[in-house]
Amino acid sequence: MIIRENLYGLNDLDNEASLETIIKDNEPKIINLIYGMTGDYHIAQDLAQETFIKAFQSRQLFKGQSKISTWLYRIAVNTTIDYQRKRSGRKENPAEELETKLDETQDPDQKCQKTAMRKMLFKAISQLPNEQREVYTLKEINGCSTKEVAEILNISVELAKWRLHRARMLLRKSLTQGNGYENMGSFKLTTAGIE
CATH class of the missing domain: 1.10.1740.10 (RNA polymerase sigma factor, region 2, helix turn helix motif)
Incomplete structure (x- = not known):
């Protein structure tokens, strides 16, 4: 490594x-x-x-x-x-695929769907305001407690909760408005990818 x-x-x-x-x-x-x-x-x-x-x-x-x-x-x-x-003067490229180890016996359609969902989700996360993106990523992707998030970011627990709430609302809106993914179902994001 x-x-x-x-x-x-x-x-x-x-x-x-x-x-x-x-x-x-x-x-x-x-x-x-x-x-x-x-x-x-x-x-x-x-x-x-x-x-x-x-x-x-x-x-x-x-x-x-x-x-x-x-x-x-x-x-x-x-x-x-x-x-x-x-890099604030330059626009970042769209999110690239998170490389995960997928079971070789997994259905190719399911792999493709997970890859598309993961790419779409991380693109939506990357478009959140910085403060909300930090809180969402720490809490939802890395599984930190709200208290840990507040400590890491040096903010109050209440502010961490509010930013998380706003991030969830913005993501829900972003992922369901006019992108054709309204009926994609539910999924869970983990360190190993989307389940």
Whole structure:
């Protein structure tokens, strides 16, 4: 994995095993968080790598007052916001497909439908206002509690709830208005894709 190769030279042997565990446990959620914020899976991979490098370089700042995943989410959000500020003059490309491992025996029509739904959903998420996109991605895609979302974003729990509510309303409107997907049924988005 690219992240592990780039971090290998930065750590000492005493921390290598714990670093590997931290990356393994948090990498998919960090990528999904950033993917939800940017709408581009390849950029999400790059920014996730940058997140882990920044976390390792500033590991002495982690005081253990929150979970390490909360600390990593905060670094990922800040890294993504910095990236978006730098690129604010240019429009991002539409969301690319999230690569998932699908069962080879799965019906090709079902695979195609899931891919289309996933692409449509992440495109809709990427069009949310930044504040709502951050809250929605942390809560709904990464499964953080509302309290964790508030802590990661340094906002009140009430504000996190309100932003989540607004994000859900905007997504519902976006996904049901004039796009031909009114009757697509229900689905659940997980770190492994759409179920």
